[in-house]
Amino acid sequence: MKQTPEMERIQRQMRPGVISYDGFLGSDKRLLCEIMDADEAAVRRMGLSHSAIAARMRELREAGARGLGQTTSVPPHFEVTVDAVRGKLPCPFLHEGLYEKIYTIVKNNTSGESVTYTDMNIHMIEAHGFYEGEGAPFRQDPATLARVLEIED
Ligand SMILES: [Zn+2]
Numbered sequence: 001m002k003q004t005p006e007m008e009r010i011q012r013q014m015r016p017g018v019i020s021y022d023g024f025l026g027s028d029k030r031l032l033c034e035i036m037d038a039d040e041a042a043v044r045r046m047g048l049s050h051s052a053i054a055a056r057m058r059e060l061r062e063a064g065a066r067g068l069g070q071t072t073s074v075p076p077h078f079e080v081t082v083d084a085v086r087g088k089l090p091c092p093f094l095h096e097g098l099y100e101k102i103y104t105i106v107k108n109n110t111s112g113e114s115v116t117y118t119d120m121n122i123h124m125i126e127a128h129g130f131y132e133g134e135g136a137p138f139r140q141d142p143a144t145l146a147r148v149l150e151i152e153d
Contacts, residue, residue: 026135047153
């Protein structure tokens with residue numbers, strides 16, 4: 001992938017304080033295209049796709065949302081909590097639409113590991129193949145998602 005002028009503009013939107021306080025890049029010094037290429041390669045190495053990962057994230061989010069803020073057991077061995085903070089965010093990829101600040105915590109009771117991801121994460125993975133930069137508060141490592149959420153190819 002090449003860093004186009006449009007991607008430059010998107011990367012500027014991702015800096016701290018433009019769309020969100022922390023931004024989407026963390027301490028990552030790479031170009032946006034390099035971040036996305038690396039995660040794309042990691043996803044392919046596992047035999048997965050962004051849409052398969054996003055679908056699993058959404059499936060667990062929907063199952064957990066039935067708990068209305070309470071932690072919910074989701075078979076076979078997950079505990080899922082879905083909650084929200086006030087406000088809405090636009091996607092940094094420069095298109096219309098606002099996303100509620102809903103976040104999902106999934107604990108895998110077999111391994112004891114957990115992940116926390118937002119509705120924006122699900123959208124950005126599904127629509128843009130973007131998992132955020134290293135060190136960003138909501139960075140999603142594709143391999144960690146696959147392991148904790150037990151996503152199979
Ligand atoms: Zn978007």
